[in-house]
Amino acid sequence: EVQLVESGGGLVKPGGSLRLSCTASGFTFSSYSMNWVRQAPGKGLEWVSSIGSSTSYIFYADSVKGRFTISRDNAKSSLYLQMNSLTADDTAVYYCARDSSAWSPAGTFDCWGQGTLITVSS
Amino acid sequence: EIVMTQSPATLSVSPGERATLSCRASQSVSSNLAWYQQKPGQAPRLLIFGASTRATGIPARFSGSGSGTEFTLTISSLQSEDFAVYYCQQYNNWPPWTFGQGTKVEIK
Numbered sequence: 001e002v003q004l005v006e007s008g009g010g011l012v013k014p015g016g017s018l019r020l021s022c023t024a025s026g027f028t029f030s031s032y033s034m035n036w037v038r039q040a041p042g043k044g045l046e047w048v049s050s051i052g053s054s055t056s057y058i059f060y061a062d063s064v065k066g067r068f069t070i071s072r073d074n075a076k077s078s079l080y081l082q083m084n085s086l087t088a089d090d091t092a093v094y095y096c097a098r099d100s101s102a103w104s105p106a107g108t109f110d111c112w113g114q115g116t117l118i119t120v121s122s
Numbered sequence: 123e124i125v126m127t128q129s130p131a132t133l134s135v136s137p138g139e140r141a142t143l144s145c146r147a148s149q150s151v152s153s154n155l156a157w158y159q160q161k162p163g164q165a166p167r168l169l170i171f172g173a174s175t176r177a178t179g180i181p182a183r184f185s186g187s188g189s190g191t192e193f194t195l196t197i198s199s200l201q202s203e204d205f206a207v208y209y210c211q212q213y214n215n216w217p218p219w220t221f222g223q224g225t226k227v228e229i230k
Contacts (some may be wrong), residue, residue: 035219037166045158045166045209047219059217095165100177107213108156110177111166 002026003113004096009042009116010025016086016120022079022113030054033099035109036081038092044116048094049081072093086120093117124148124212128222134230141197143225145210150190154214157186157195160224161206169208170195197227205229 022034036048049070050059056064058070069082079096094116097109125148133139145155153173158166168177170186173193183198197204210222 044223045221061218105217107154107216108168108171110168115165
């Protein structure tokens with residue numbers, strides 16, 4: 001069974017940092033591009049960041065560029081998101097999501113984790 | 123950045139009726155349009171990609187159509203489990219991948 005499990009969420013003060021992890025199982029993690037998508041409370045979906053299967057590309061949304069860093073460890077089947085200089089606007093559930101196509105990114109997300117909540121508040 | 127606009131924001135439908143959801147792109151996305159379903163407290167689920175191709179395991183009552191800038195998701199006969207929020211997403215011009223704001227399908 002294909003599974004993604006996020007961890008690392010919690011309460012953090014404005015200006016603080018947090019590192020999210022996403023552990024994959026049930027598929028060849030190293031073959032797939034991976035993504036982070038977030039959802040603020042009561043709001044819609046916002047793409048945050050993407051990383052190619054062999055880190056061939058890395059992209060960020062303008063809203064997080066320069067503050068967030070995406071990375072992966074294919075040996076550990078894990079995806080990470082280092083988040084710095086957090087603000088209240090970063091409060092959201094963060095999902096890791098797999099691209100639908102191995103090797104060549106399709107741009108659709110066919111498998112999602114359950115999400116981890118980040119709350120930025122003093 | 124391509125802006126995706128969904129309408130209506132909320133759709134009230136009785137079980138067994140047809141639901142028609144719309145999604146408009148600010149510029150052409152060809153057929154690179156996906157639909158997702160999200161139920162409360164759950165992660166989104168991919169329903170449709172390529173504007174009209176159902177993802178694995180998606181029932182035939184879900185259908186997608188359109189190309190360019192205008193797209194439609196139709197649920198032919200609403201079941202109780204279909205009441206949820208639906209998002210469209212373009213993947214023609216990226217980054218960024220962009221989503222619509224969602225349409226909530228609620229019980230009438």
